[in-house]
Amino acid sequence: SQQGEEDPQALSIQEGENATMNCSYKTSINNLQWYRQNSGRGLVHLILIRSNEREKHSGRLRVTLDTSKKSSSLLITASRAADTASYFCATRDRGSTLGRLYFGRGTQLTVWP
Amino acid sequence: GAVVSQHPSRVICKSGTSVKIECRSLDFQATTMFWYRQFPKQSLMLMATSNEGSKATYEQGVEKDKFLINHASLTLSTLTVTSAHPEDSSFYICSASGTAVFEAFFGQGTRLTVV
Numbered sequence: 001s002q003q004g005e006e007d008p009q010a011l012s013i014q015e016g017e018n019a020t021m022n023c024s025y026k027t028s029i030n031n032l033q034w035y036r037q038n039s040g041r042g043l044v045h046l047i048l049i050r051s052n053e054r055e056k057h058s059g060r061l062r063v064t065l066d067t068s069k070k071s072s073s074l075l076i077t078a079s080r081a082a083d084t085a086s087y088f089c090a091t092r093d094r095g096s097t098l099g100r101l102y103f104g105r106g107t108q109l110t111v112w113p
Numbered sequence: 114g115a116v117v118s119q120h121p122s123r124v125i126c127k128s129g130t131s132v133k134i135e136c137r138s139l140d141f142q143a144t145t146m147f148w149y150r151q152f153p154k155q156s157l158m159l160m161a162t163s164n165e166g167s168k169a170t171y172e173q174g175v176e177k178d179k180f181l182i183n184h185a186s187l188t189l190s191t192l193t194v195t196s197a198h199p200e201d202s203s204f205y206i207c208s209a210s211g212t213a214v215f216e217a218f219f220g221q222g223t224r225l226t227v228v
Binding site: 033035040041042043044045048088090100101103104105106108 | 117119147154155156157159162204206208216217218219220221222224
C-alpha cells in the first residue's frame with residue numbers, strides 16, 4: 001500500500017521556470033528518495049536524502065526534508081522540456097536499509113517548450 | 114548508478130499461457146529484489162519481495178501460485194505469470210538492492226498484454 005502522497009498530482013510549466021513538487025509521508029523513515037519515470041519506462045533514481053539531512057543538491061535538483069512535518073520537496077530549477085515525466089517520492093521505514101519502498105502516487109510534470 | 118536489466122520490455126501472450134520476466138543486476142549483487150505492478154497513471158504496487166535463496170514474501174492479495182518468483186542467484190530474479198488472463202495485462206517493474214547499495218535501482222519495466 002502507499003505511504004505518501006505527492007502534491008500536486010499534475011504540474012504544467014514553461015521551460016525555464018522552476019518546478020516544485022511536495023511529498024508527505026506517514027511513518028518514521030530511514031531515508032526518502034525521489035524517482036523519475038518517463039512514460040512506459042522504468043524508474044530512474046534521482047536523489048536520496050537521509051532522515052538526518054535537511055537539504056540536498058544534485059545539479060538542478062534540490063531536495064528538502066522536514067521530518068517534523070513528515071514532508072519533502074523536490075525543486076527542479078530552470079526546467080527543460082526533457083524534464084517532462086512523472087516524479088515519485090519513496091520512503092523506507094526507519095530501521096530498514098534494504099527493505100521495501102513505499103511510493104506516493106506521483107506528480108506528472110509537463111514542461112512546455 | 115547500478116544497472117538493473119529487465120527483459121523483455123514488451124510481451125504479448127495468449128490467455129492461458131505463461132510468461133516469464135527476468136530481472137538482472139549487472140554490476141552488483143542483489144540480495145533483495147522487489148517486483149511491482151503499475152496500472153496507467155498509478156503508483157507502483159509492491160507484489161512481492163524476494164531474497165536470494167529463499168522463498169518470496171508476497172503482499173496481501175497477490176496470488177503466489179499465479180505470480181511465481183524465483184531468486185536463485187545474487188544477480189537474477191524471475192517473475193512468471195502463470196495462466197495469464199487479460200486482467201493481468203499491466204506494467205511490471207523489478208528493483209534490486211544489495212548490501213553495498215542503499216538506493217533501489219529499477220529495471221526498465223515489462224509491458225505485458227494478454228489477448
